[in-house]
Amino acid sequence: MTSTWGWLILLFPLVGTVVISLGYKVLPGRLAGWLGSAAILGAFVCAIGALLSIQDRTPEDRQVVSTLWTYASTAKVDVGMTILVDPLSVLMALVVSGVSFLIHVYSVSYMGGDRGYARYFAYLNFFVFSMLLLVMGGNLVLLIVGWAFVGAASYLLISFWYRRGTATYAGLKAFVINVVGDIGLVVAAFLLWSKTGALDWTGVFRGSHEAFHTNDGVIVAACLLLTVGAFAKSAQVPLHTWLPDAMEGPTPVSALIHAATMVTAGVYLIARTHPLYELAPTAADITAVLATFTFVYAATCAMAITDLKRIIAYSTISQIGYMVVGVALFGYANGLFHLMTHAFFKALLFMGAGSIIAAMAGEQNIDRMGGLRRAMPFTYVTFMVGSLALAGFPPFSGWLSKDSIVAFAFDRGGWYVAIGVAGYVAALLTAFYTFRVVFRVFSGEPVEEARLLERGELAHAAHRNPLTGEEEDTDVGFPGPEHHIAERELPMKFAMSLLAVLAFAGGTIGIPDVSDVLERFLEPTFADSAFQGVAPSDTAEWIGLAVGAATAAAGIGAAWLVYLRRPGLSLELARRFPRTHRFLERRWYFDELYDLTVVRPLQALAAFSRRAIERGIVQGLLVGGAGGLVRGGMTIARTIQNGYLRAYALLLLTGLAGLGLYFLLQSS
C-alpha cells in the first residue's frame, strides 16, 4: 500500500502536466489553474496517505522500495523505474506538494491576467512532478533525471516572459550554472557505480561500506562532486550567482522553485547520501565551511541591495546555507526541520512580495516604497509573520529550527564552535535586513501608490522591465496587463493565511524536550548514522534558543533604530563607508569576478576559435577544403547518382568485384 501511495504522488502532477499542455487551447478562463492546483492537491493527499501507511509499519520496515519496471539490465547496469518511500522522501513529498499546492492556488489569481496562463500551469505541474521524482527516486539515475528535469523547469519558468531579454538571459545563466552541478552529480554517480557496482541507494550505501575506508580518496572525491551538484542547485557560494537573477521569473515561481522547494534539493541530496558523507568527513567539513561562508556572505549582501525580490533571494541563499551546515554536520533532522519551516515562511514572504509588487504596479525597488501598512493590512500582517519567522523571533517557527542547527554546531565542539558563532552573527544580520525591508516598505510616509490604494484604486503604470526600465506591451511573452493583490483575491488570501499559520506554528513539531516529532519520524532513514541520537542536551538547546531570541531582538531593534527612529542614518552610514556599501551592493563583486575569470576568457576563446578555427581551418581548409570536399563529393555523387541504370550497374559490379577480390584473397 505504501508504494501505491508513492506512485500516486508522482502520477497526479504528471497527469496534470499532460492534460494542461494538451488542452491549453480548450481550457476556458482559469480552469487550467484550478486543474493544476487539483493535481497537486491530489499529490498532497497521496503524500499524507503514504505518511499514514508508513507510520503503520514497524520502524525497521519503513524503507519501502518499489520497482514498476526495469529500464535496463545490461552490461552490469541495473536500472529500474524505482521509488524509495521512506520517512525522508515522505517528508520531502509532503513539503513539496503541500507548499506547491498553496502556491498553485495563489497563482490562480496572481497570474490571472497573463497571456501564458495555461503554459504557466503546465510548466508548474511539470516542475512539481520533476521535484517529486527527484525526492522519491530510488536510484541515482532517477535522481539525475529528476535533477535535470527540475533544472529544465526552472529554466522554462525563469524565462517564462520570454520576450524580456533580462529574463531569458537569467534563465540561460541559471541553466548553465546548474549544468556544472549536473556534471558533478553525474561524475559522482559514475565514481560510486564503478566502485560499488550499484546505482540504487541501498546497494550504493552497502557497497560503499565495503569498498571504502573512512576518508578514502575516491569517496571524498565522490562526496565533493555531490557537493558541487548540491551547491549548484542550492545556490551556495561559489555557484550562487544564478539565484538572484532567477528572480526575473514570475513571483510565485520565485516562491515555489527558487525559495521553497527546488533550491533545497541540495540539502535533500546530502541528507539522502549521508552514509557516504559520514565515510568522508573531510568532504562534509569542506561542505560545512563553504556553507557557513555562504550564509554570512548572503546575509551581508541582503543588507545593501534594494530590489525587494533579490533581497529575499539572498536571504534564501543564506538560509539554505544554514540547512547545508545542518546536514553536513550530520544533524540531519535539524537541517530538514529548517528546510520545512523555511519553505513555509519563505514562500509566504515571496507571496507577500508579489502582492506588494502588484500594488506598486510592478515596481520592485524598496527605495520607492513606503507606508503600505494601512493600504495593505492583510499583506502587512502575513509579511510580518514571515519576517518574524525568518528573523528567528520567538515563538515563530524559524526560531526553533535555525537554533537547533546552531546548537548542534556548538555541541559538536572543537572548531565547529566557530560555525555556531558565525550562525549567531548571521542571525543578527538576518533580523536586521529582514526588518529593513519591513520598515521601509510598510512604515514611513505612504507613497503615491499606497495613497491610491487607500482610496481603493490599484496603481497602474506603463509596463516596464523593472531592471532596465524598457517599455513592454502586455501580450504573451511579457507580464499580463492586470495586477492582483492579496487584499482583493480570495485564493491569494487563502494560500497566504494558511502559510502564515504554518510559519507561525510549524515549529511546534520540534520543541526541545517537549516534542521531537520530526526527529523521531526521520529516525528509520538515519538509523545507520553514527550520529543518530547525538543531540545537545535540552539545557544547552534552551540556552541556545534564548541566545537566538536575544540576537533576533537585537537585530530587529537595530533595524528599528536605523530605519524608524533615526531615518537617514542608513544613508549617512552608506556615505561614510562608501567602499563597504558599494562592496556589499555589488554582492562582493562575484558577478564581476566570474565575468572577468570565466565569461570574458571564454568569449575571447570563442571569438578566437571563430576567427582562427572556424574561418581558418573549418571554412578554409575543411569546408573550403570541406566546402570544396563536399562540393566535390557532391559532384562525384551527382555524377554517380545520375539516374542512369548503366552507371548504377557499373558501381554495383565494381562493388561486387571488390567484395569478390577480398574473399578470394582470404582463400589463399
Added chain:
Amino acid sequence: MILPLADVPAPHIDYKGLSPLIALVGGTVLVLMAALLRGRFVQRSLLPLLTLGTLGAAMGLSIWVWSPGDHRPIVESALEVDALALSLSLVFYVAGIATVLLAHRSAALSDAGAGEYYTLLLSSVTGMVLLAEAANLITLFVGIELLSIPLYVLCASQVRRRASLEAGLKYLVIGSVGSATLLYGLALIYGAAGTTSFAGIDRALGDTVSLSDPLLLTGIALACAGLAFKASVAPFHQWTPDVYQGAPTPVTAFMAVATKAAAFAIFLRLFDSALLSAQFQWAPALAALATITIVVGNVGAIAQDSLKRMLAWSGVAQAGYILAGVVVGTQKGLEATVFYLLVYLLMNVAAFAVVIARERVSEWGDGMRALEGLGRAAPWLAWPMTIAMLALAGFPATAGFIGKFYLIDAAVDGDYAWLGVVIVAGSMISLVYYLRVVAVMWMGPMEVRLPSLPGRPRTAKPVGGWSPEADAWAQPEVTLVAVACAAATMFFGIWPNPLFDLVADVGTSLASLVG
C-alpha cells in the same frame, strides 16, 4: 525413368505452423477473385477490408503458433518456424496493414486497379514470410523472388506518372541483377557444401569443407553482394533514392520497412546460422560495408530537399547500423538487430505517413517546404514527424535510442567497438538532416536553402481543400497511422520491457550463436 510415387517420402507438414502462410495465400486469392466484382463498394471498401482481414488473420495465427523457445520444422527441411521468423513476420504484417491504410486514397489504386494492388501487396508479404521461415537455399530464393516481383509492379503502379514507371523499371533491372548475383552465390555455396539446407551447410563448414575453399568464398561474396543490394547497403544502394522517390509513397513506406526487414532476415539466416563457422572470413567484409554504408547514407541525406529521398538516404544509413548487429555474430547481435528492425518499423512508418499526408495537399509535394509551419497548422502530424525524426536520430526516451544503444552494446560486446564508434559518429552527422525537418515544422517560415535538384513545385490535387484545418482531417486513416506509430515509438522508449522480452526469445532461436 519414372519413380513410383510411393518411393518419394512425403515431407512431414505441420499444418498448424503453416497456417499463417495458408491464410495469406488464401486471402490473396480471395482478394483477386473479389476484385472481379465491379462496383464502388467492392473497390473502395470491401477489398481493403479483405486485405486487412487477411493480414490480421495471418498475424493472429502467427501469435497463436508462437510458443516461447520453440524451434521446429513446419515443412521438413524447407520451412521452419521459430521466434525469429515469427517476430519478423509481425513486422511484415504491421507494415502491410499500415500500407493498406496509407494507400487508401492513393492515385495508384485507381490507376492500377485496387484488386491488383492489394493482391500484389499480399503476395509480397507472403514472400517475406516465406523467406523469414526458410530453412534452405531454395526456399530462400523462392521467397525473395515472391517478394520482389510484386514490388517491381507496385513501384510502377502509378501508371500515369512517369517517375513511377521509371522507378518500377529501374527497380526491375537492378533488382534482377541483384537476384542473379544472389542466386549465383547460393549456387556456389551449394556447390561447395553439397547441401542446400542451412543446418547441413553449417555442419559441412565445420567438417568437410575447408574455410578457404575459393568456391565457397566466391559464393559468399556473391550472396553478400546480392543481399547488400536488397538491404540497400552501400555501394549497392544506388537504386534506393531513385526508386523510393519515384514509387508511390505508400509502396515506398512498405519497401523501406518490410523489404529491409526481409533482407536482414536472410542476412541473419544465412550468415549468422548457416555460414557462422566462416565468420572470420565474412565479418570484416560486412563490417567494412557497414562503415561505408553509414558514411555514404548520412552524407547523402544531408543535401536532400525531397523528404522521400532524404528518408531513402537515411534508410541506407540505418541499414549500416543494423548490419553491425549481423557482423558480430552473437546472440546479443541477433537480439539487437531484431529489436532495431521492430522499432525501425514504427518510426519509419510514422515519418512516411506524414510525408504522404503532406504530399497529397501541399503544392510542394514531398519537398522539405511541404512541412513548413506544420507545427501550427496540424500538430497531429507535426508531433509524429518530430518523434519519428528524433527516434531515427536516436534521442533518449524514444525507442530509437534504446535500439541504437542495443546495437552499440552488441558491437562493443562482440569485439567490434570501433563499429560502435562509427555508429555514434554517424548518428551525430544524422542530426543535421533529422533536426532540419523538426526545425522546418516548428520554427515558422524559413528559407530552406538547399542545393536542390532542378524541378518545379508540383501541383497536387488537394484532398480536403486548401485550408490547413480541412487538410489535417481530410485523411484520418493516415493521421491515425502516424499517431499510432509515433505513440508506440514513445511508449517503447519509456517502457521497452515487452520488446526486450520478445527479442530475448528471438535470441535463442538460432542455435549456433553463443550467448
